Amino acid sequence: MKHRTLFVLTLLLGGIALSGCPGGNNDAETTVTPTLRPTRDAKATGAFVDTDPWLLTTTDANAARGNQGIYLSNGTIGATFGNRGFGDKEGVVYRTGLYDEKEALRPIPAGHIAAIAAPKPDEPYRQTLDIRRGVLSTEYDRSTVTAFVSAARPDIVVIHVKGIPKNEIMSGATDRLGKSEAIFGAKGVPTRYVCADYAYGADPDATDSFTAVYALSEAVTEQGAKKAAATAAQTALASGFEALLTEHTLAWESRWAESGITIDGDPEAQQLVNKLMFDLLQSVRVGGDDSVAPEALSGNFYKGHIFWDADIWMFPALLAQYPDAAKNLLDYRYKHLPEARAIAEAQGFAGADYPWESASSGRETAPSGFSTERHVTAGVGFAAWQYFLATGDTAWLKERGYPVLSGVADHFSSRAKKNVASGKYEIKGVFGPDENKGKVDNNTYTNALAKYCLEAAGKASKIVGKPVDPKWAEVAKNIALPFDKEKGAYLTRDADELKSTKQADGELVIYPARLPMPKATAEKTFDLHAPRPIKTGPAMTASMHALIAARLGRDEEAERYFRESYRPFVRGPFALFSEKRTLDRCVFTTGAGGILQSVIYGFGGVDFDDWDAMAKAPVALPPTWKSLTIRGVQHQGKRYTVTVTKDGRTVTAE
Incomplete structure (x- = not known):
């Protein structure tokens, strides 16, 4: 086992890059033509093939490039992967709560990669995102790259390469790891430190496979952060790739086992809700007190700030089935209650007034x-x-x-x-x-x-x-x-x-x-009011229109708005969600929350304000949907399954 070598930086972080995403590089060659507003029956380009609803896959080696990199996170670390499974650009990763002295989400630099050559046009190639397991696999003619941001260990990212002898790996980057970054508090002085470190080694009894672990840890002191990162990387590597993959997979499987949304009759919508719930869940660190920015940890276009997006758009989407994750967003607000009181007092008002951006x-x-x-x-x-x-x-x-x-x-x-x-x-x-x-x-x-x-x-x-x-x-x-x-x-x-x-x-x-x-x-x-919003506005509007139309019992109108809430905004085979029709950004968790709400509270009819009336509330399902089942809805300490068909809605204790 080796530690802090130049190679792992080039292998691991060159592709955990925001290549062209907000805050990252945006080369002309990666420019994506904006998607035009579709008709009702139009498909989101490249997405939603009729296959396993938990797998998003492509044989197009140019798919995960530019603004369309694949975002993976565990709520602590956020990383975006390129078409090689780790990429070939200088890039960055983000860590929850790591803001600079100007209160902008601070990127952690990565290295430049020259590890595995880009696939040739005639070379076999397949890239697959397994939503159920949170694993990205990139298959070449004679090698496979497997990557994930560990759901079991908050500080690490894992890359595994099989099929290439170690001596064939090229490098040539500048080592930029080991440098500490300060986290600034309310008074503009460092309160904690973050440090990146890494370790890699050949798999036991293998000549053509190896594992790289990247760690991004924080502590109160600079030396403490360096020690924590080094320990996290070495300890993880010592566990071995299979053990790391197993614990990560089990963490995701246990999450999905708790709850689920099943749409019978619409594979496109099924794959969509799976992907969007995955994006929300992976962006939350359960048990923490950090909220979620509009683009989560995929970039810093909004400086990683917290808006109404968190409380009104994302929180309700998590609350029904994952209240432990939703609670994080509330705990962030509770943590900053003193500052909210200070804002109100400064204006001459009583109580607490929360900032528009924080x-x-x-x-x-x-x-x-x-x-x-x-x-x-x-x-x-x-x-x-x-x-x-x-x-x-x-x-x-x-x-x-x-x-x-x-x-x-x-x-x-x-x-x-x-x-x-x-x-x-x-x-x-x-x-x-x-x-x-x-x-x-x-x-x-x-x-x-x-x-x-x-x-x-x-x-x-x-x-x-x-x-x-x-x-x-x-x-x-x-x-x-x-x-x-x-x-x-x-x-x-x-x-x-x-x-x-x-x-x-x-x-x-x-x-x-x-x-x-x-x-x-x-x-x-x-x-x-429904006809008034401009068509170049953000993605959330149509999802709210779908929700309201469904609650009013207007099934065809609700479906039309539901399709408009995602088809103009979904990009590429990995169902990346853009904030606007005319833009291409990696992840827009606000829009994800809106669409999930339209399913849960609109078509599903879940209503915590009037729980007992849910069974008798108007039913509106898209005409192609045979049924909608929302499993694991939590209410007053019990779990329920809400089932909606054309004949009505049932609420059954699990």
């Missing part, structure tokens, strides 16, 4: 205008209450959930000002989801979600034995919710001109804000 310090890191996008705070309170409704965890509610939820309620009861003439409480000068509009008064979604939090805080107070602030109920009952009586629908804001919007906004009062209203009002509100 990183390791919990402070506001957004450009000045966007710092008024206050629906993010309501989204945090919403997620906290949803977690309690799903789990029934009163100990968590008392210790963590209630401090967050009551802080959010205190903030909105302080921020909302009473209009003496109308008697309504108003929230003025805020950004809504339609960011193109800028600051507005009484964004209906913001106010409706604030109302939800104010009412939830009152209920939570009684559960944990805390006094109920009477102003919460007063503001909730009388908060301004702009409504057009002639149209019979809620508007997006005061003085709504009913013009185009960046993304879904006014319709969000139906879901996720769940503003109580007659079905006729919900239908008119949805019909008023």
